[in-house]
Amino acid sequence: MEDIKFNVKNLNLYYGDFQALKNINLAIRSNKVTALIGPSGCGKSTFLRTLNRMNDLVDNVRIDGEIEFDNHNLLSKDIDVIALRTKVGMVFQNPNPFPMSIFDNVAYGPRCQGIKDKKELAAIVETSLKQAALWDEVKDRLNKNAMGMSGGQQQRLCIARAIAMKPEVILMDEPTSALDPIATKKIEELIDILKKDYTILIVTHSMQQASRVSDDTAFFLLGEVIEFDSTLKLFSNPKHKKTEEYITGRFG
Amino acid sequence: MSRKVKDSIQLGFIYIASAISILSLLLIVGFVLKNGLAHVNLSFLLNYYSVSGKDSGILPMLIGTLYIVLLTLLIATPISIFSAIYLNEYAKDNRITRIIRFAIDGLVSVPSIVYGLFGFSLFVTILQPLTGGYSILSGSLTLTIMILPILIKTIEETLKTIPNNMREASFALGASKVQTIFKVILPTSLSGIINAIILGMGRIISESAPLLLTAGMVYYMPEGIFSSSRTLTTHLYYLASEGVNDEARAQAYATATILIVMIVILNLLTRLIAKRIHKKVGK
Numbered sequence: 001m002e003d004i005k006f007n008v009k010n011l012n013l014y015y016g017d018f019q020a021l022k023n024i025n026l027a028i029r030s031n032k033v034t035a036l037i038g039p040s041g042c043g044k045s046t047f048l049r050t051l052n053r054m055n056d057l058v059d060n061v062r063i064d065g066e067i068e069f070d071n072h073n074l075l076s077k078d079i080d081v082i083a084l085r086t087k088v089g090m091v092f093q094n095p096n097p098f099p100m101s102i103f104d105n106v107a108y109g110p111r112c113q114g115i116k117d118k119k120e121l122a123a124i125v126e127t128s129l130k131q132a133a134l135w136d137e138v139k140d141r142l143n144k145n146a147m148g149m150s151g152g153q154q155q156r157l158c159i160a161r162a163i164a165m166k167p168e169v170i171l172m173d174e175p176t177s178a179l180d181p182i183a184t185k186k187i188e189e190l191i192d193i194l195k196k197d198y199t200i201l202i203v204t205h206s207m208q209q210a211s212r213v214s215d216d217t218a219f220f221l222l223g224e225v226i227e228f229d230s231t232l233k234l235f236s237n238p239k240h241k242k243t244e245e246y247i248t249g250r251f252g
Numbered sequence: 253m254s255r256k257v258k259d260s261i262q263l264g265f266i267y268i269a270s271a272i273s274i275l276s277l278l279l280i281v282g283f284v285l286k287n288g289l290a291h292v293n294l295s296f297l298l299n300y301y302s303v304s305g306k307d308s309g310i311l312p313m314l315i316g317t318l319y320i321v322l323l324t325l326l327i328a329t330p331i332s333i334f335s336a337i338y339l340n341e342y343a344k345d346n347r348i349t350r351i352i353r354f355a356i357d358g359l360v361s362v363p364s365i366v367y368g369l370f371g372f373s374l375f376v377t378i379l380q381p382l383t384g385g386y387s388i389l390s391g392s393l394t395l396t397i398m399i400l401p402i403l404i405k406t407i408e409e410t411l412k413t414i415p416n417n418m419r420e421a422s423f424a425l426g427a428s429k430v431q432t433i434f435k436v437i438l439p440t441s442l443s444g445i446i447n448a449i450i451l452g453m454g455r456i457i458s459e460s461a462p463l464l465l466t467a468g469m470v471y472y473m474p475e476g477i478f479s480s481s482r483t484l485t486t487h488l489y490y491l492a493s494e495g496v497n498d499e500a501r502a503q504a505y506a507t508a509t510i511l512i513v514m515i516v517i518l519n520l521l522t523r524l525i526a527k528r529i530h531k532k533v534g535k
Contacts, residue, residue: 052424054420054423054424057419057420057423059344082426082427082428083426085423085424085425085426086425086426089424089425090424092417092420092421092424094417096415096417096418096420096421097421098418098421098422098436098440099439099440100439108422108425108427108435109425109426109427111435112425112426112427112428112431112435113426158421161421161425162424162425165425165426
């Protein structure tokens, strides 16, 4: 039996009267990259945000079903959401560093957890930036404001910021859609390296990106998972007609 | 009319409008300085006021003004920051918050003398045992109520401009709501908060009517926040109302000069402090 990180069972999500996710069942494997693909508005980002309970911040959301994570149902009311988010990090579509120094950006999460020791923080910042392949570019200007970096650098900083929490999972919501091809390539290479240590879920609009970086792929359509399989199988031999139509670019 | 002609007419209006606003500022300041500077000297700054006019000075009013500005800001700033945070970060859009917002909007346009009358009945009369009646404290509390709406509105506008993805980024890193507010939202909106404070400060310094009714007209040196005190503006009002007296008029212009200089200095000082805080928060 393979190591499962998230076991999603019968998940339904409603925004008011609108049902955004319909009976989702997925088993997300540990230390693999899982891509979520599908046309805009199909629920893939919404699904991603249930995994670290970011939907809690939205009014009028109702969720039922179960997501097993570390032997607990992470949708349960008793779950410590803050502790969950330290284990399940997130990188957003648009790079969103805080308007503070590069160092402070990476140290933000650990500081919020109460780490004050300067040496310890410096060590965390260095390892995180190295893992995010950013250290060599910024090591001489850690005290400079992060807003002065390029978009690609900012996004890698956001990845470093997530890594600094030593999470088990990193959720990426279209992390390269605001970046140029070269910056995109760097992020994809980084994902390949990071999957040794982390379980990664990535929402993407690019079929090529999904096939390049992921091990498993889930195809979402109108709130349902139409097909979930290894990326290789899903792209070479899709079982559903809708999947085939989407990955060959006939709609979406 | 050709587009070119229209353009130059528009541009002309813009130039004229800018010229009018800049010129009127220069004219007022120039007029005050021209009539006032000659009477400003060290003894004018450091002496007490004398009714006879001989060697008269404004030190007690200067101190009284500083007292009222500082005390009012000390009370009003934290209240307005936390109110704005509540309205923007916590309050749901429901009937109660709509009533609060409506009240705030309404209070902005209430004439200051009405606040003065209210402060007089509440702080000077009813709460006299606590405030000392006519006092710096009564004046500051009245002005606090007067400037709160504008401070809250300005600060809330600043909070609104902070993109939501800053909050999401912070929550996604396992920060609590309070941590997010104190570590991300407040530092990011610092310049807006400083602007609000400067705006409030301007209103405090320029206000005279409510202070006449709450802080009093005593021209002695204030001994503390329970003393009655005259501010520069109320002093100016007093001097100017003795219009026929040349000596009083000269003193009025000199007082106005000091008032203008004081506003400039306090403005610069606030910005300097803000820069200091910004550096500290950044680390």
